[in-house]
Amino acid sequence: MITGKNYIGKLLSNKGSKKYQTFNPELNQENPVEFTEASSEEIEEAVNLASKAFQEFRFISGTKKAEFLNAIADEILALDDKLVEMYCSETGLPEGRAKGERGRTIGQLRSFANLVEEGSWVEATIDKAQPNREPMPRLDIRKMNIPLGPVVVFGASNFPLAYSTAGGDTAAALAAGCTVIVKSHPMHSGTGELVASAIIKAAEKTGMPNGVFSNLNSSGIEVGQQLVANPKVKAVGFTGSIKGGRALLDLSAKREEPIPVFAEMGSINPVVILPEALANRNAEIAKTYAGSITLGTGQFCTNPGLILGVKSDALSAFVNHLSQEILEIDPTCMLHPNIKKGYNANKEKVASQENVTITANYESDVAYNHAQQAVVSVDGKTFLENSTLHLEVFGPFSMVVQCKNKAELEQVITSLEGQLTGTIISDNDEISNYTNVIAALQNRVGRIIFNGVPTGVEVCESMVHGGPYPASTDSRFSAVGITSIKRWVRPFSYQSWPNNLLPNELKNENPLNIFRTIDGERTKEKL
């Protein structure tokens, strides 16, 4: 069933010589299938095909695109247990998680299908001609969003379905009318190939041009680099490490034509716990956070890696509670031995810094590639002075920073790099005494949460998943939710264009019955 080959459009191809296998972290052994990394020639073919297919795909109607997206969802579901088994074998994640993530992936595809089928997302805007305006007549101008071109999507290690082959970036780009080339993640190339086969089937069933989608295997960084450097590629979507995302951004910056690189990267997701909440709900908050820190073996981008408070007996008690609670939790498997290795190295690096106290460290033996969760504590001054403490430790780890007072707490927040989320744990009205703290936190994050946990990213229109650099490379866009389609489009104006040659979205008679802004008023009216 799995071939280990690349999809160059609908063609299965393995011209390259570099082979690799994925790894089952639970069994601590390589999976049997041998994957062939895409060769230079295959990469070039995929891009040329994507560029050619774009000339057709960009004019395909919203209704047809919706059929395609829904068909992808159907074909993914039809993969059934094969997909779930492959997912688990390549990630060490449990079946429940695989099914949950599949549900999220399907949900995303269908919500983009609904969006483009309805059609108003193009933000059609019409300013009618005013031939008698003084001193100069106004001409008829009409605007709508159009796709950028072929997009390269880099799959994420930690979301083999929802942020990889047919994940949020791909779904949004296809919905926008962009053709997509996925650089498959080397840790789950089997899952990637299965999902790619579903997309190819869906494309054929719904009559999409060959090349609307390609899937390229890669074990290192070369495939991605060659893709991003190709002049026919017009945008990049990435979910992963700061190092990886920044490398792609730098590569784009060196192109003759720089292109948008939307990378969703690292975040330690600061959580501020206020005194009254600490006094009233100390053990409860500790228990909740022990769960959030270890959720998915701590491998979520919204994992709470930093907990901030003002030094007090209650905060000390909280550190104890959190440390006890987190050690109660059974260790779980990480995605890959390299991820486990990185976790251990980063944890030790941070824990070994001066003035850092390890308050919890799961020390019993664990199964292969399972992560030993840990909590450390440090004072605010040390945190401010040592930037190593600001690094993300990807895994079930969190650091409690005990600030000497409110001012230092604000200073600590201001010193942070950009983050996906910030959370305030507060009781009653105490939050109103922390206006500056909240303002400082807002400056550093894309989403702010009251009395909750940052893990769990709802897929909805009001969600922002992104934030100031390095949470993402462009905070003006979200990676999650239907508005993420805006990353892949540009506005385009038609001036005095004949009505019969306008796209349906902008025709006088509004044949798609979409909402449009006509002379400043949002309406479904005809002209």
Place this chain on the structure above:
Amino acid sequence: MITGKNYIGKLLSNKGSKKYQTFNPELNQENPVEFTEASSEEIEEAVNLASKAFQEFRFISGTKKAEFLNAIADEILALDDKLVEMYCSETGLPEGRAKGERGRTIGQLRSFANLVEEGSWVEATIDKAQPNREPMPRLDIRKMNIPLGPVVVFGASNFPLAYSTAGGDTAAALAAGCTVIVKSHPMHSGTGELVASAIIKAAEKTGMPNGVFSNLNSSGIEVGQQLVANPKVKAVGFTGSIKGGRALLDLSAKREEPIPVFAEMGSINPVVILPEALANRNAEIAKTYAGSITLGTGQFCTNPGLILGVKSDALSAFVNHLSQEILEIDPTCMLHPNIKKGYNANKEKVASQENVTITANYESDVAYNHAQQAVVSVDGKTFLENSTLHLEVFGPFSMVVQCKNKAELEQVITSLEGQLTGTIISDNDEISNYTNVIAALQNRVGRIIFNGVPTGVEVCESMVHGGPYPASTDSRFSAVGITSIKRWVRPFSYQSWPNNLLPNELKNENPLNIFRTIDGERTKEKL
């Protein structure tokens, strides 16, 4: 009246040692006032002040921001003849143009004032909690646009009012809630200081924080470089040359935290003339284009620098007509001797390429710094093979490319760099035979025009002024029109946030009575 000093917030300051003067190109002599370039220390002060002021300004209501923007417009009008005289003395442009551009500037300020006073521009989006949703409850999430932070604006040489000190970029950034530091254009620093004084007066009258606006003089590139490299600066707006814009983009790419650089740069604005139109309206089109090419001495970013057609007797006749018509026009003054020098050098460079025929070149003597208009003609093959011919010749110049057939015409269009505009001149239904040509043109431009001229950029919601690189650095945004505010904001989510602490835009009771999207429906309803 003019001091030659920098505005560091409301403080007039001249600590630097580098002095320069502006130039009157009509009189061919320096203007009397000596300007002091901002020192490193002053640049730092301006940025620190802008950063501090941002912490207050970002929370100021739309109504107050509207007062500020309207007050700027009022204060600019109050400068009256002083401003017009200064403008003319620094640009060589006529009084009518000064007044026209002032009107456009005022109009832009007032339209942003209206936008933020009304308030719906923040795109408030609310997804209500669904506590009983299965398998997981949905939390209350609310989103709106918030400002990025201090923005640096680079004034344009060719629009001393509408795209400089209080021009489109500044108006949009202030409307968004960003504080602004203008790097004044060295060619019109007097105009810049007058407008800056108006902004400072308006800020004081309407109670804005000191540092909401600063104006820094500069004669070279160092002031701009230091500004863009400053970590407290969060975005950049630029209108000017490809070289200048690219340098800023590269500088941003090297920052620890890269920031959005929105640069509107070069464009040669291809115009495609189809055969029937050529047959029916040859002389008329030639006359119209002679006017468009020489408008504002050819110093508009939408100047039609490239005219494309399929080789025919009618096209030859058109070249003759255009060449005759353009020589009928009285030469006019360029903005600065350096611009004239650049015009001559670029014109000669292009005209001296192999197979290029000069069909019109105004050879009589002209007054100081007046530009001698020119038209050249070349075959499609030569144009495709020689990239020097794709360069922008900033000034009253255009090149006619005579393609051997429709396929070569399409190839020529595809070979072009990104452009602000593309124009099709067509009669009756002949355009329907040129689907591929139009599709190719659409791929290369931000705005497409039917039977018109690219010069004249309407300020309205449906306008796109921008396009694929190098027309602009990010084609996803327009530099003109109220949607240009989106360059300076990012979406921000509040999750489960207490109603009384939400910004007014997101409160249950909708106190600002703005349009919001609640569970997917656009409405002014309360919750």
